[in-house]
Amino acid sequence: MKSKVRKWAEQMAQDWLEAPADTLGAKSRLVVLAMNQAVIENFLELAAFSPEQVRILVRDGAISIVGQNLCIRSVTPEELLVEGEISQVRFSRDTESGWA
């Protein structure tokens, strides 16, 4: 119920106040820099970590960063920085593992 109200409020703010979507609530954001750095803000969980793949759960699903020699440069409660030779970024709307 609460999340429904929140969703409605966010929608209204976006439509009527033209507020940018990324400023509203706990929306996750993925920034890929020069194909060797990826920053994920507002992540929920680190699901898997190997040199070839880093899988991160976010609110709406999961983000998989695929590449070679991947490492996690830093983790803070707000963001996660992945570094390495990134070749693919995959998204999956697998809401059951996320927070709906």
Add this chain to the structure above:
Amino acid sequence: MAFFRLSEWVKGYVEMEVRNDVDKNLLRTLATNGIRLWNARHKGSVYTFCLQLDDLHEALEQARTSHVKIRFSERRGLPFLIRHARKRKTFLVGGAMFVAVLYMLSSFVWRVEIVGADQTEVVEFALRKLNIYPGSWLYNVMAQDDVQLALLEALPQVSWVGVKIQGTSVFVNIIPRIAPAKRLELHPQNVVASVPGVVANILADSGQALVQQGEYVTPGAVLISGELDNGKKVYASGKVEAIVWYRTEVKLPLQRVDLQYTGRYVRHDYLVIGQLPVPVWGFSHPPYALSNANQVDEPLKLGDYKLPLQFRVDTVYEVKKVHVKLSVAQATARGMQFAVREVQRMTPDGTKVIRQNILQRKQVRGNLYVTVWSEALQNIGKPQEIPDAIQQ
């Protein structure tokens, strides 16, 4: 890959090496629980990551529950450095020694600088008595103002002393007292005539005037006597003015060549670099038969700093020869002026030429020869010691 941040270094951090953790359970749990960690990477079958010392407790708890093996591959930061230093006693002793030696060395006077003294040794000696010399114990030294007063008392030939004790250096600024002018020792003396003349007026400051106005005196004649009537001998002084005659012979050319500016000139500007003048403006060189150059150098400055550059303005003026003819009367007047100057050169300051006469005038090969007779009013007095006074 130094992932270095100051706060992390101060708090201390460890690099963990995790074995037997195929699913990366430990890393995933810690990351999901919002614990700061960094530099997570794989090394073959194991993986490593860095963690702050504050979060180590929680990490160890998690490791125990998930049955993974942990090894600390690196320990970095201030807490480890301190623990390390504690183990090495000599290191601590060295640190303490350093502080002690520094403290000890800073309790000596290292430098005494004396400015403005004519004789530095005198001031140094006075300072030594006040326990101030290079190598003296700083705690024996009085307060700055007391040193100043004591030094002023110890040195009578000094009018002001400024003492500044700055750390281990003592700066002494001295302004020497300027001695009053020494009084000349006065031997009894007479005032005698130096040249022959007729006394015009006589004014005795001390002593007794022996001549009167209008009296003719020869060189060596006593004008003001230092021997008084009562037998006392004094230092006679005064002013005796007399009329003295001089004869001057002057040779004057009646024709003279002067150089006169025609009004035409050219200006050359140069930039002088070191010694080398580089022309900047004005390149014409008109064919002046005779010229007179005027050179003005202006040093270039940048603030107070003098650059090795000069701006030179070279002005070349055209001049021409002009023949000037003097009349006999003009030449004579000039000759009389020469005579005045000649008389003033030979006599003491303040001599006035009262009267002049032309004794002879002749013209030979364009030159005028004039003999001038000048009457001068001059001081003829000259001091002469009374010989008896020295013998007594």
